[in-house]
Amino acid sequence: MTWASYDFAASTYFGVIPVLIFPIFFATVVAPGPSGDLYWGLSVAGAYVVSGLAAPLLGVLADRTRSRLPLMAAATLACCLATAATAAVAPGQVAAAVVICAVAQTGYFLAMSLYESYLPGITTPADSGRVSCFAWSIGFVGGGVALLAVLFIVRTGPSPGAMTSSGFQTSFIVVALMFALFALPALVGLRRIAVPRSASEPILPVLDLMRSWRMHRQVFTLILAACLINSGIVTVLVFSTKFFASNFGASIDRLLVLLLVFHLIAVPATWGFGELADRWSHTRAIIASLVIWAAGILLMILGRGEWVPVIVVVLLATVVGSTQALLRSLLARMVPIGRAAEFFGFSTLSGRASAALGPLTYGAISAATGSERIALVSVFVFMAAGAVVITRLRFEDAAAPHHA
Structure with a gap:
């Protein structure tokens, strides 16, 4: 429960800021028009690339020095401070908005990479799916709390029902404070979780890990699938x-x-997908979630009418947390416990670098064609490729010891 409580705290940020406030902020304040998609995509991509490059180094440092918690706290603080600083960005300040939003996202990504690396040490192969999905579901509760706070700001502002400049500013500051306050007890509680220290001392951790890919062939297959899906x-x-x-x-x-x-x-x-995965199969549960993803995306592209967003939200709500939590728990089953932060850091490097292509591709297509529906078709390419790769994974869920 202590470990999962950080998911609650982090989701007060992620459940509101990058999925709602940042993109609307770019579209209405920073860069109105089609260019807003491109600038927002650049900010997201920058955060993914920077955090991807830094995560393996932080992971190795955390494993070698047992400094996982201080590094996680520092990344959390960086996200909170940058989120609050976004309140000072004025209309038209594109460069400042891109950089500050990227810093906030980078802090969040690095903190989550270190947080997730605790998972192999606190779970067994029999319950990793359940624990990972439970934490993700707790995170949705945290996101809901933050959404209620922002909804209150919107409905009590000078233009009820609309987000004004002051509403954006207040939302950034309130959410930053919520993340910091909820993260504090979680970070204090994580001190009680023992972190094993790795004996190996690679000079170039990413290259060292990549050279050993034959020893961890299935782990690398999973990471590739996760990159494409994410x-x-x-x-x-x-x-x-x-x-x-x-x-x-x-x-x-x-x-x-x-x-x-x-x-x-x-x-x-x-929560339900976690139970399903532990009782059935992680890979089959992930494939089932991808089918639901396909249905939701297709409806976004082709659907018309006010009812479409409601149906899409229901479909995506079923699988957004489930797919990511199951990929996380499956990785936790397969990595060596003593090198967990290193492997999760490498997963972050590859995942963030590849994930940057998604928003960049979408933003470029949207800006070039003026059609977000056409741009959304690009998502199918990533999802379909990930589904193909994950079907090639040869891993027995029922017998999933950690590899030494």
């Missing part, structure tokens, strides 16, 4: 609210309500 997931997460606003006329007030519905459904759905 590229699609990231694109949907960072652009869906703006997509609903521009293609279905959804107001900020309605988007907040839709996100609340999303979180309410995601909590039991994510």
